[in-house]
Structures are given as C-alpha cells and as structure tokens.
Amino acid sequence: MEAQAAEAEAMVRVPKHEEEVVWREVVQPDSETMAVSSDGVLIHLIGEGWKEVKAVSISAVTQTVEAATGECDMALTRHSYRAGLWDAQTFATHHWAEACRRGLERTKAVVCVSDGAAWIWAMVIMCFVAPIQVLDWWHAVQRLWAIARTHFSSEPEAAQWVECQKAALARSRLRQVLRAVRTLFPRGQPLPEPVRQAVVYLFHNRRRMDYATCRRLGYPIGSGTIESACKTVVQARMKQAGMRWGRHGAQAMLALRCLLLSNRWHELRPLMCPS
Numbered sequence: 001m002e003a004q005a006a007e008a009e010a011m012v013r014v015p016k017h018e019e020e021v022v023w024r025e026v027v028q029p030d031s032e033t034m035a036v037s038s039d040g041v042l043i044h045l046i047g048e049g050w051k052e053v054k055a056v057s058i059s060a061v062t063q064t065v066e067a068a069t070g071e072c073d074m075a076l077t078r079h080s081y082r083a084g085l086w087d088a089q090t091f092a093t094h095h096w097a098e099a100c101r102r103g104l105e106r107t108k109a110v111v112c113v114s115d116g117a118a119w120i121w122a123m124v125i126m127c128f129v130a131p132i133q134v135l136d137w138w139h140a141v142q143r144l145w146a147i148a149r150t151h152f153s154s155e156p157e158a159a160q161w162v163e164c165q166k167a168a169l170a171r172s173r174l175r176q177v178l179r180a181v182r183t184l185f186p187r188g189q190p191l192p193e194p195v196r197q198a199v200v201y202l203f204h205n206r207r208r209m210d211y212a213t214c215r216r217l218g219y220p221i222g223s224g225t226i227e228s229a230c231k232t233v234v235q236a237r238m239k240q241a242g243m244r245w246g247r248h249g250a251q252a253m254l255a256l257r258c259l260l261l262s263n264r265w266h267e268l269r270p271l272m273c274p275s
Contacts, residue, residue: 004082004094004255029103030060030078033219036104036112036131037226038095038120041234044244045085053234053254054091055083057225058102061111063218072218080262081229083254085247088119096127104128111214113223115139116205135208136223141166143198144177150194151184172212174202233257 040052059076066073082098084091104110112124113134124131144165148158161180168176181199185191191199202209214221237257238245245253259265 004084004097004258024100026105027101027103029107031062032107033061033063033109033111034102034104034107035059035061035076035220035225036099036110036124036128037136037223038114038123039223039226039230040117041230043085043234043238043250045250046244046246048247051085053083053230053250054086054088055081055226055229055233056091056095056098057081057229058098058104059225061218061220072216074218074220076220076225079225079229080264081233081258083229083233083258085251085254088123092123092126095123099127109219111219113220114226115223116201132214132219133208134211134214134219134221135205137169137211137221138223140169140202140205140209143201144169146194146198147181147184150192169209170211170215172210174206174209177202229261233261 036056036058038054038056040054042050042052045051058080060078062075062077064073065071080098080102082094084094086094099105099110109132110128111132111134112121112128113136114120114124115136116139121133124133141162144162145158148161152158152161165177165180168174168180178199181195185195190196211221213219234254234257238250238253256268259268
C-alpha cells in the first residue's frame with residue numbers, strides 16, 4: 001500500500017530546485033492500442049458506512065482482421081488494476097501511475113471507455129493527450145430502456161423500440177434516436193423526468209458515441225473490464241455477508257488484490273523480505 005502511494009506521488013511531484021533530476025524509464029506498451037476504464041463500487045467501513053472504492057483497469061487491445069469479411073475483431077487482454085478509497089484527485093495520481101507503468105505514454109491510441117460520470121472524464125482529459133473517448137454501450141442502452149418503459153405499457157413494444165434505436169446508435173445516428181424520442185413525446189408538453197434525464201445524458205455524451213467508427217477501427221465500446229474488476233477485485237473479497245472494514249485494512253487488501261489479479265504478486269516479495 002505504501003509502495004503504491006509512493007509510486008503515485010513520484011509521478012506527479014515537482015523536483016525541488018536543488019534536487020537532482022532522475023529520469024525514469026518509459027516502458028513499451030503491450031499493444032499499439034490500449035484500453036482504459038474507470039468506475040466506483042461501494043464497501044462498508046466501520047464507523048463510516050458505505051464508501052466508494054475508485055478503480056481503474058488497463059488492458060491491451062488485440063485486433064485481427066477477418067480475411068473473408070474484412071471485419072476487425074477485437075479482444076482485451078493482459079489486464080491490470082489499481083483501486084483504493086481515494087478522492088478523485090488522489091485517484092488521478094494512481095490512475096496516471098498505472099498508465100505509465102503500462103506504457104500508455106508510448107502507445108498510438110488510448111481508448112477510454114466509461115460511463116458518463118463527470119469526474120471520470122475530467123481525469124481522462126487531464127491524464128492523456130487526445131484520448132479516444134467512448135461512452136460505455138450498456139449505459140447508453142440503459143437510457144433507451146428508461147425512455148421506452150416510460151412510454152410503452154407493454155414490454156414487447158418497449159423492446160421493439162429499443163432494438164430499433166440500438167441499430168441506429170450502432171451506426172452512430174444519435175440524431176435519429178433523438179427524433180424517435182420526440183415522436184413519442186410531442187412538443188409543447190414537458191418530458192417525463194426519466195425521459196428528460198435520459199435525453200440530457202445522451203446529449204451530453206454525444207461526442208463519445210461514435211460506435212460505428214469504433215467498431216470499424218477495432219476499438220472497444222464496452223467497459224466490461226472495469227465492471228468485472230469491481231466484482232473480482234473488490235466485491236468478491238470485500239462484500240461478503242456481514243463484512244465491514246477498517247479504512248487502513250481495506251486499503252491494504254485492495255492493494256494486495258490489485259497485485260494478485262494484475263499478475264504482479266512477485267513484486268510483493270522484495271517489500272516483505274528486504275535485503
């Protein structure tokens with residue numbers, strides 16, 4: 001835990017005037033395209049209640065082109081994680097430290113896939129130069145369902161409408177989707193609150209919804225890696241029945257879980273048995 005904090009602090013600390021500057025090694029990334037996703041998950045702390053663990057997952061993007069169809073097939077591999085009970089500013093330093101450790105400074109494309117949380121995208125813009133920003137597909141579709149269930153009384157009708165809008169979104173036709181929403185709720189009448197929230201969400205993230213281009217270039221459009229990380233890194237160990245954690249113990253466990261599931265457990269031995 002202390003080693004992670006020191007690593008993150010070293011990445012952003014400005015050297016003093018009289019201090020000798022030691023240049024760190026910039027590592028090579030695992031692939032030309034790397035994927036980054038962030039999210040939060042709650043755990044129960046003693047005396048504090050439910051508090052958010054912020055987590056980031058970084059993955060290599062492997063792309064293969066089907067000879068018969070010419071379509072680009074994509075897979076995410078070699079995942080690594082960083083998670084902790086941090087505020088957004090502290091998490092940003094750890095986010096950047098993990099990105100540097102994976103060589104994202106030298107990769108050709110950094111694809112950031114997350115939900116619409118403002119703090120996530122502020123951190124992405126701060127950490128990376130010209131990142132490819134993608135709103136998680138499932139979160140976009142979730143808003144379509146909120147609209148459909150507000151208007152349609154039957155689930156089959158709602159499902160049919162959502163499928164039509166998903167096809168439009170897959171072709172990056174958000175305007176078509178918004179026009180379809182307007183046909184359900186005529187002008188001159190206030191939108192129901194769930195519909196208003198969904199439309200605002202989609203509109204604010206419109207520049208992150210070019211799914212057609214992402215699929216053509218072999219970029220991920222789903223944040224399944226961080227959703228999985230929230231379950232495997234945090235919930236599977238720290239949200240079992242009746243569990244409550246002290247803040248220090250929880251942070252230590254999160255650091256160990258990240259090392260284990262990032263295949264970096266060997267790095268723990270020198271810290272436990274220094275020469």
